[in-house]
Amino acid sequence: MRKAILLIEDETILAKNMGLYLEHHDCEVRHAETAEEGIALLDRFKPDAVVLDFNLPGMDGLEALRRLQERAPTLPVVMITGHGNVEMAVEAMKLGAVEFLTKPVSLAKLKLVLDRTLEDARRDRALDYLTSRDNDTLPRQGLVGESGAIRQLRATLQQLLEAENQMSQSQQSTPPAVLVLGETGTGKEVVARTLHFSGRRRGKPFVELNCAALPADLLESELFGHERGAFTGANERKLGLVETAEGGTLFLDEIGDMDLSLQAKLLKLLEERTMRRVGGLRELNVDVRVIAATHRPLEALVQEGRFRADLYFRLCVVRLVIAPLREREQDALLLAEHFLAELAGRYGRKAPVLSPGAQRRMLAHGWPGNVRELRNVLEQALLMNSSGQIEEHQLALVTMNPTTSVSSAMPGSTRPAANGNLHAGGFPQNGFPHNGYANSGFGNSGFGGLGPTTGTAGTATPVDPVAAAEREVLVSALERCHWNVSRTAQALNLTRDALRYRLEKHGLQRRMSFEPRGPSELG
Ligand SMILES: Nc1ncnc2c1ncn2[C@@H]1O[C@H](COP(=O)(O)OP(=O)(O)OP(=O)(O)O)[C@@H](O)[C@H]1O
Incomplete structure (x- = not known):
């Protein structure tokens, strides 16, 4: 993407040279000869960065810097001055100038400085986004449920958090990796978020990545970033999610789908707390807590040689297993009450109650899609309902065709997948599944x-x-x-x-x- 650079420089030849050089390197450049003119250009041009000379006719560079900061507090400003103006440089840094170049300006250096400055600004914006999004999506109540399994899980989480709080500052402060296992929709991400947002790292980023969503090479560059020119199309240096999560938590969902070659890099990160960008030469130290999750039976993948045993043991330092909803039936009604209140609030309605028939139906259901399925079914029922009471027939609980299997069956599941039910999925983008149910007894x-x-x-x-x-x-x-x-x-x-x-x-x-x-x- 072309970067917009505003040059505020009264030396015409220098300005022209800088402009030509930057344009040649894919920047869009505007030039102003005075600070007043430059500030007036801000709203129209909306630059990504400003290069500002100190010695300008009229308003001087420091005053211009102050004004620019007032108008656009996050806009990076690179200052330029003649030799030896140390006091002014210090003053400019205090005022928030990101970099300082002395004349004669090396054009290549200017470009490097701008690249770095813009990359840092991009990362800051990404962090702001992640933080605000996390605040929005943070489960307000944490894990809802009073079954033995959920109580036990909450107690374990509490112990973990206490242990982390006791880690002395002088020790290695990155807490151990955590592996969260459970069928799809059981709440693995909720557990990961609870650990992060209730712990010491809560002020730092929580960054999540679904390892099944990207092919191996893209996943590698997404995770570890890349240097400029590392591969065709790598036009800029890019920070990976590991670096973005610095000081915070990296949540790797569907870790069982991670490619073997990438597993080796992840192991290095966990063991040595270092990583290298794709195409990079330097090892970088990182402080990132890793929480990994999967619905797959990792032990079986290890035995089949599809998951590294050493990584498995490294991840297993803390291993949390979330029971499927069908094994903690009493939670279904509690969760239902919780979701109905939340969803009703969202749709600006009074929360409906479940009729006794609907409650019985919910308790008898197998919930192969677990809590996510329950939430979706209730959202749909709420949308269809106007009476204040949800009836049994308004719960779109889909019974699975016996020939369709649920691939996510975990070891220890008490019910064979084929006897369960197909995920009803609220209102799927591709429509409700409606083929193959004719003979499945669905009509009843x-x-x-x-x-x-x-x-x-x-x-x-x-x-x-x-x-x-x-x-x-x-x-x-x-x-x-x-x-x-x-x-x-x-x-x-x-x-x-x-x-x-x-x-x-x-x-x-x-x-x-x-x-x-x-x-x-x-x-
Ligand atoms: N105990 C719980 N209390 C409150 N909400 C929950 C609970 N468990 C799950 N949820 C909700 O259910 C939905 C699915 O949960 P989540 O995404 O954490 O599941 P998951 O196990 O990570 O799923 P997947 O394996 O598909 O990634 C989310 O809307 C989540 O907020």
Whole structure:
């Protein structure tokens, strides 16, 4: 991306040379001969950095620096002066100048300084973003649940936190790695966040990365960063997430999917507290606490040679296992109450209660998608409900086709996956699963309460209960949002395209066209 650089320099030849050089290196440059002119350019040009001369006609460089800082406190300013002006340089640094160059200016050095300055600014912005996002997504109540398994987990977390607090400052202060195991949706990330935000590192970044989401080479550069020119396309030096998490926590989700070659680098990080950027020559010291999680049986992966045993043992210094929801059924109703209150608040409604029938249904369900599934089912039920009481038939609990297996079964699961249920998934972007359920007994699962749903042409085709539920959710949300597509998509957490696809599927777009806003919204 081209960087915007504002030069405030009254020496025309120097300014021209700097401008040409920077433009040649993919910068967009504006030049002002006085501080007043430069400050006036700020709003229009919105520079990424300013190069400011000390000795300017009119307002001098220090005063200009003060004004620039007032107007744009995070804007990096590089100062330029003649030789020997040490006092002024010190003053400028105190005022927040990021760098100081003396005349004659080496253009290559100026470029290096700007590169570094802009990279630091990028990292600061990333940290600000991560911190604000963490504050937004921090679970307010931590782990909800009163089952023996959750109480035990909370007690272990408490012990861990106390042990960390007692680590004396003189000792190696990076706490040991933690491995969190549990089926998908059991709350592994909640545990990781609880450890970070309740511990000594809470003021530092919590950085998460899903190791299954990227191919190995991208993952490596994402984690460890790279030097400029390390590979084709590496036009700039980039800091990795390990460095971004300095002083804080790196949460590596789906660690079981990490490539073997990268596992070696991670082991080095854990053992020696050092890392090297891709294409870099220097070992860098880092202080990052690693929390890794997976729904896969890591022990089995070790035996198969797909996960390094030494890394496994290093990660296992603290090993936390979260029981699946079906093994702590009593938590289901507590979690339901918690989510209904939270979601009702979000949708600006009064929290509904669960009817006795709905409670029984929830207690009998297998929850293969665990707490995430429970939350999604309740969100959907809440959207469909207007009576203040959620009935059994409003819970879209999908029973799994016996031929479909849940890949996430953990060792120790008390119920074979094939007897469980398929993740119902709230309102998936690709729609509710509705193939293959015809013979699965799904029709008896309580959707009858939605009433018969006609097809687009009103023909008496056999009712597909999942499609019926989906249609019901759509209609109810559309009505609440006065058939406004954007607002409905937002309410259902869908993209406009995904919603449009679904409206067409259910023949609902014709109805939209009668609404004044409909056709243009549908695009
Ligand atoms: N005990 C709990 N109390 C409150 N909320 C929970 C609890 N467990 C899970 N959740 C919520 O359930 C959802 C899924 O949890 P989370 O993302 O932590 O699961 P996960 O095990 O990391 O899943 P995955 O393996 O798919 O990454 C989140 O919305 C989370 O806030």
